[in-house]
Amino acid sequence: VETLQALGQGFAVALQPQHLLFAFIGTVLGTAVGVLPGIGPALTVALLLPVTYNLAPTASFIMFAGVYYGGMYGGSTTSILIRTPGETASIITALEGHQMARRGRGAAALATAAIGSFVAGTLATAGLTFLAPVLVDVALAFGPAEYFCLMLLAFTTVSAVLGASRLRGAISLFFGLGLGLVGIDTQTGQARFTLGQPALLDGIGLVLVVVGLFAVGETLHAAAREEAGEMVPIRGSVWMTREEWRRSWAPWLRGTLFGFPIGALPAGGAEIPTFLSYLVEKRLSRRPEEFGRGAIEGVAGPEAANNAAAAGVLAPLLTLGLPTSATAAVLLAAFQGYGIQPGPLLFAQNADLVWGLIASLYVGNVMLLVLNLPLAPLWVRLLAIPRPYLYGGILVFAFLGAYTLNNSVADLVMLLLIGLVGYVMRLHDFPVAPVLVGMILGPLAEQQLRRALALSQGDPAVFLTRPISVGLLAVTVAVLLVPVAWRLLRRPRRQAVGLQ
């Protein structure tokens, strides 16, 4: 009941005309960048940051939430029509949805993706509404030792679970941790790794890294790659047939059930639930042979999972201050820019902001359904922008975003260097999200470690004597060791088969 009251307050905030306007701007921007290949919600929020510092935090975050959800909706359009997944979470949609489009059922694929995203987004936002207060209660029991162990777990899962290989994920993570070291150490006031440059005393800005890695790095990579695939025009009615509804509703619900809990875990990420949902739908289907050739269940389930996970990721971000995706890392940087630290206290001190944000997610979902279902053909026109102009524009906005941070030319030089790093990372399949998570969580982890040891007067046993931190450490070790053990256990069997 208390939760519903708080949510009611939130709606009072979110439904103010000014906030509705920002939610609308956010959802439109988000859908547009989702549709355009090469830019995603993380980059868009990063580019919007300098603009919004003149704005009240509630309005900014309502807009960012719109961008975040909108990016999820728009991304499926690009995947279905030109088979270029904007992010790993829409790989499955690119496979199955594009097949549907080539068989003349592109409109139905877009519809099941949009409606599924709406169903999953709304249910998962409801899940967030009721999970958040519970997590807040848990988080209140957390001391520095627990926070440090939780961050260790997040580091492990973010780098081990995402990406092509655990080694590459770990290198990305430690690269990010290293970037986070640059600047003045908050506890001792010592300058670290500033190379004598006064510009580096404040550290390397996360926004600069996001813009460099995503915009410049992606542009360089796209230029070196061959031309993108051809667009399949939408054919058929936007409305699904009765048969298509019948085949879609259960995958939507199952996808939500995979997406939200996995997104809410510190493991985060939307990739795993989409893959799980696809495999389960294929297993449950009476026509598994259709999968890979355009089965509507294979679009409905993963798209729902993907959106539900996006809502799930917000739970640890808002209640624990723990980002588990690239966009969440940028959102955390946005909170820090306003001098707000997400965590259990956020719900007490900034109730209007948090609940207004959550309420605006419901509002945004409705807006996105309206924007995406009847207007899909309009968004598709964005794909007609010639690639040279699209990426030329992305470069100009990246340049603008980097320059307006501090009006400094040094930042532009950094932008170029980070962009080159981003290009090399893409060329060699290094995941980008661990860099951002490591960069923003590293300094916080260092701070919590010091606080924990200060409270225990230097006794490292503090991490092993408190039940929650022991549990978190045990899970961390399990995440690290289970796949290794699994491989070791399977190897002898394969050899035995080989001998026969």
Added chain:
Amino acid sequence: VSQARAGALAVGAGVTGLGLFFLLGARAIPGEAAYAGVGPRVFPILIGAALLVLGAAFLVSVARAPDAPRETPGRRGTLVWILGGVVLATAAVRPLGFPAAAALLFTLGARGFGDRRWLRSLLLGAALGVGIYVAFSRALGVSLPGGPLAVF
């Protein structure tokens, strides 16, 4: 040694070098162990050591991997246009103003994607730059160097 493998080896060497940089740099940080033992050197040493080990592991994995026929990046020469665009725009933004820098960046960026209609993209880029300049300095109150436009 294939081009892809040489590149991967260079990446591994870079990671290892970065680890060394953090390890050696940590020694230059003044300040002995602070209260409760975790001074400003502890994290740099841990991160440097980790990068060193991971870089070495990456080098080993590249050396042991079979030579996979990776998709080779087809048009690497085209990157020079884009990199040149960023460098030129960086040099131009203060003396010539943001709109001129944006026009340069847009034109060279588009050339990097194979567009050869110079005049057209120069005009488009200039229009984009002027539009952003006006929107930012008039509507949002964010100051950008205007160059010749600053007179207005």
